[in-house]
Amino acid sequence: MKATYFLLDDIAQELEKNFAETKFDTEYGISAIPNIWIGHAPPKKSMPAGSEEPEDGRDDDSPPFVLVRYLDDEFTDTREGGQSIASTVGILCGTYSRDSLQDIKMGYKDIMNMMDRVFLTITKKDYWGDNGRKIWARIGSIKRTTGLQKEIGSIYEAGLHYHPYYGAAVIVKFKCAAIINTTI
Numbered sequence: 001m002k003a004t005y006f007l008l009d010d011i012a013q014e015l016e017k018n019f020a021e022t023k024f025d026t027e028y029g030i031s032a033i034p035n036i037w038i039g040h041a042p043p044k045k046s047m048p049a050g051s052e053e054p055e056d057g058r059d060d061d062s063p064p065f066v067l068v069r070y071l072d073d074e075f076t077d078t079r080e081g082g083q084s085i086a087s088t089v090g091i092l093c094g095t096y097s098r099d100s101l102q103d104i105k106m107g108y109k110d111i112m113n114m115m116d117r118v119f120l121t122i123t124k125k126d127y128w129g130d131n132g133r134k135i136w137a138r139i140g141s142i143k144r145t146t147g148l149q150k151e152i153g154s155i156y157e158a159g160l161h162y163h164p165y166y167g168a169a170v171i172v173k174f175k176c177a178a179i180i181n182t183t184i
Contacts, residue, residue, distance in 0.1 A: 003130075004073070004085075004087055004137075005038075006069055006129050006130040007087065007089065007129060007135070007136045007174055007176075008038045008039075008068050008069075008136060009021045009038065009072060009124070009130075010090070010128045010129055010130070010136075011035075011068045011089065011121075011128060012036050012068045013036050014121050014124070014125070015036050015066055015091075015121055016036045018117055018120070018121045019033055019034050019036065019040070019117065020033065021063075022034070022094050022117065023035075024064035024096075024097075024110055024114065025064075025095070025096050025097055025098045025099065025110065026062060026063065026096060027062060027063070027096045027098075028035050028062075029098070032064060032081075034063075034064035034065050034066050034093075035051070035064070035065040035066070036065070036066045036068070037065065037066070037067050037068070038067075038068050038069075038083040039067070039068075039069060039070075040067065040069070041065065041067065041109055049123075057082040061111070062096070063094040063095050063096040063165060064093075064094060064095045064114065065093070065094050065096075066091060066092070066094075066114070066118065067090075067093075068087065068089065068091055068092070068093060069090045069091070069156070070087065070089060071088040071089060071090045071154075071171070072087070072088050072137050073085050073086060073087035073088065075178060082177065083128070083177065084175055084176065084177055084178050085175065085176055085178045086134070086139065086173055086174070086175045087173070087176075088171060088172070088173050088175050089171075089172050089173075089174060089181065090169055090170070090171050091118050091169065091170040091171075091172070092124070092167065092168075092169050093111060093114045093118060093167065093169070093170070094165065094166070094167050095107070095110045095114055095165070095166045095167075096164055096165055096166075097109075097111075097164050097166060098164065099109045099121065099155050107164055107166045108146075108166065110166060111146060111166035111167065111168045112167065113134055113167075115144055115145065115146070115164065115168040115170060118170045119142065119144060119170055122138065122142060122150045122170065122172055123138075123142070124155050126136070126138055128174060129176075135176050136174040136175065137174065137175050137176070138172060138173070139173050139174065139175045140173045142170060142171070142172050143169075143170070143171040143172075144168065144169070144171075145168065146166070146167070146168045146171050146173075147167065147168070153157050
């Protein structure tokens with residue numbers, strides 16, 4: 001079986017390339033390139049009394065960000081088709097829009113632009129994997145949703161469903177051949 005992490009890492013690397021020159025608002029009054037993380041956002045840093053704020057005034061875990069997260073997978077074993085694994089990956093986007101405080105549609109514009117860029121990145125390649133080796137094939141439809149409903153979990157609880165924060169998710173399925181070693 002091919003490591004699922006290679007898939008997540010390849011997606012994150014492509015997203016970093018495609019967001020390298022794209023900046024979004026931050027809650028600190030600056031524009032920044034989104035942080036791209038695998039799995040979850042880093043824990044909040046506690047700052048001792050008297051320590052200085054970061055130079056750019058931005059917390060490492062604040063919007064804008066893109067999270068590449070493994071959601072689930074399904075193993076299939078058939079005599080005719082062999083063994084395979086279909087994995088579902090969620091790519092979660094978070095933005096802050098200071099302009100939406102005056103014009104609500106600006107926040108939706110930002111999150112839709114971020115979600116479109118993720119979609120274009122995912123559709124650019126049919127195969128994903130380790131160092132360009134074609135391991136995981138993108139299969140089926142790609143689902144996109146805005147608002148980060150409660151089902152998505154910790155992102156919802158982090159408050160990205162409240163104005164002026166905006167969230168979206170892109171859900172994609174990938175499949176690879178699986179060779180399971182049954183000797184333990």
